[in-house]
Amino acid sequence: MTDHRKGLRDYQQAMIDAYYDAWMHRVLDPLYEAFQQWKRGDLPHDALTELIHEVHRENQKAYSFFTQSRNEIIACIKMDGDWFAPWLAANPPPPGVEL
Numbered sequence: 001m002t003d004h005r006k007g008l009r010d011y012q013q014a015m016i017d018a019y020y021d022a023w024m025h026r027v028l029d030p031l032y033e034a035f036q037q038w039k040r041g042d043l044p045h046d047a048l049t050e051l052i053h054e055v056h057r058e059n060q061k062a063y064s065f066f067t068q069s070r071n072e073i074i075a076c077i078k079m080d081g082d083w084f085a086p087w088l089a090a091n092p093p094p095p096g097v098e099l
Contacts, residue, residue, distance in 0.1 A: 004096050004097070007096065008097045011093055015077060016070075018091075019080075019083065020066060027055055027059065030051070031052065078099065
């Protein structure tokens with residue numbers, strides 16, 4: 001693999017990894033907070049159980065999304081302007097790498 005191709009692949013992988021991390025935080029952070037509320041007695045069992053089911057459904061979506069082809073994942077990430085534009089601004093491609 002040429003240095004350019006390796007640089008592109010590494011950059012794309014960093015983008016995919018960051019997107020996955022953001023996705024998981026979006027899904028799991030509210031669940032974490034709900035567990036804290038439940039433990040304090042501020043959230044009933046049934047509400048926590050419903051949220052667990054919602055998170056499970058979101059994890060199924062994540063699985064489907066992140067098992068697509070690499071090119072499809074990257075194309076979808078680039079279309080998510082709310083996430084992609086700030087990430088790209090903070091992580092410009094290395095010299096010679098174009099998305």
